[in-house]
Amino acid sequence: MTTLELVQIALYLGLLIVCTPLLGGYMARVFGGERTWLTPMLRPAENAIYRLVGVRADEEQSWKQYAWSLVLFNVAGFVLLFVLQVAQHGLPLNPAGLPNVEPLLAFNTATSFVTNTNWQAYGGETTMSYLTQMIGLNVQNFVSAASGVAVVIAMTRGLARRQASAIGSFWVDLVRCVLYVFLPLCLIFALVLVSQGVIQNFNAYTQATTLTGESQLLPQGPAASQIAIKQLGTNGGGFFNVNSAHPFENPTPLTNFLEMLTILLIPAALTYTYGMMVGSKRQGWVIFTAMLALFLIGLVVMLASEYGAMGAMEGKETRFGIANSILWGAATTSASNGSVNAMHSSFSPLAGGIALLNIMLGEVIFGGVGAGLYGMLIFAILTVFIAGLMVGRTPEYLGKKVESWEIKMAILAVLLPSACILLFAALASVTDAGLSSRANAGPHGLSEILYAFASGAGNNGSAFAGLNANTPFYNGLLGIAMWIGRFGVIVPALAIAGSMARKKVAPPSSGTFPTDGGMFVALLMAVIVIVGALTFFPALSLGPIVEQLLLNSGRVF
Amino acid sequence: MLRQLRISIVMLIVLTLVTGVLYPLTVTLAAQVAFPESANGSLVQRGADVVGSALIGQVTYALTEDGDINNLDAIAPYFWGRPSAVNDMLGSSADAPGSSGASNYASTNARLAQLVTQREAAFRAANDVPDTIAIPSEMIYASGSGLDPHISPEAARLQIDRVAAVRGLERTTVVRLVEQYVEAPQWGIFGQPRVNVLLLNLALDQLQ
Missing domain, CATH: 1.20.5 (Single alpha-helices involved in coiled-coils or other helix-helix interfaces)
Structure with a gap:
């Protein structure tokens, strides 16, 4: 590694830390309904939307109502996106004349965008019309991300409030997230991207004749506006097939840096928002520290592995080089973003294995917008429970007793995605339909399958993309994994929010385990790693670990 | 409800x-x-004709089944970009528009090892690079997009002798041109030093 590359990584982490309180504090004011500098401009629009839709800003919901609203809204989004795809040939804004999307692929893609997974079984420029991309995929990029943020805000209220029955209004949280957080950031970011070369137009594809006289068809389209929210909303579904490795999607090292920063920006900032909303910034920084530490451990292992590998440029772009490809890989798998600027399948086995592990740990290392933090809070509850068991005290979190209902819900949220990954990958490993999609032989074939289901259930969306995922088997099963991985965590998280909101706060006593110090950070990290390791170590050892060992001894397949 | x-x-x-x-x-x-300009794809024109985009790679080398370089006569006067896993897909018809793609080969894939050995041999032979000089990794491994417009300055320098010989140019002229087209890391911080192959090739054509 060169000094310059180390400087880039240091700059990245430094900016992330600096932005966290700035954006986090702003978001706390937004979701608290307080005045911000954008309020004069946006409040009229916000109120107009409430009037049109027929909700009141001060009408709050119980956790069940909140969950119902969220699920219904997401199902409606799914239906719209599905219909747009299967009918796109007859709809306008389709200059390339792309045909209707097959129903199973459309099911998979609609699920994938509604659940904030953004798995690409399709190739952007060869499958989706401009209309489908704009009012279908693009809209879900916004609202699925906003749904995630809404859930964590509701969960935070549940932890912060005392003897309350309501946890906020889904509709208000959704609208505020889109209007005050996503849109302003996206407008600025999209224009910066265009200034660097990301395309933004409605032209037909351009026919060029190359220097050697061959014809080359250059894709066009409204890419920048979609890429901005794709990164900021930890969506990750590319405008083009190869995602942010495509020069039109990520043309310069500067766009690469900014696209990487925006992967972790909101998930990191939400930890600060959380701290503000529960009345103790330390509680937020403690979570941030645990996330950052896990992120750095993974990053260092990945860098070490990749720089030790031969042929490290396979699947990477010259303008990014190895360090920026690995940094992106670590960020996108930690956050459930799933965009890529290099092909994870061609990473050295250990680097690819860490990417896979980042996803398997539950997408809580920063994680998806909102999703990462509510996942982390679930682990925090498990941590105080385990700490309580060790010393024989009733576990408490933020002064509230953690009881059997919360633990049941937390366990459900941890087990559902994990079970999905292992059971579905096992099914794929013993059926022809599952095995025939592999692109690489040997242990890497198993890694491809494991990665696919981890990515689906973890709502990540990146892939060991050799695997041919556009088959009925994978389109169907991965779609199911995404639904379970998304709502199998959201509903328990809201259930915890609802029951915690009702509780009283007891003043801390000498027996209270403090959750705002280094000991808690260490325990929280240990719980995440132990749960992940116990669940996935056998599978990982048959995939990336054995592959790295075989590679070291010179075996190829 | x-x-x-x-x-x-x-x-x-x-x-x-x-x-x-x-x-x-x-x-x-x-x-x-x-x-x-950038919103519409950074198109590069020669006269009225669009020759490509400054962001999308085009002239590259691909191997035949036997490991020879495909279409060597046509590409010999130009600097070559990186191998592309979707070479054959590049703008072949309106149904398969300039599609992007990568090999997704694992590091343990035997086919990758074979391809790279063949590419290295072909690149050394065509550019007369002795075994004592290492070929930069990106020149023999396929890119992530299949459309990578850049190569490293070292990879461009290795091709100078061939380009100068085929075009009948002074070596020093070509050397000067290559160095002129080496881009430093952006703002001195971001990314890697690199050469945009299409822009370099266009400048080459303009010399004559």
């Missing part, structure tokens, strides 16, 4: 208008006014 369903549908329509119509149209309008 019914009320929530109705709210869901109206909310979806409203937010679709805001984020799916208003937002991309605003960005498009602003982009077309402020940065028309």
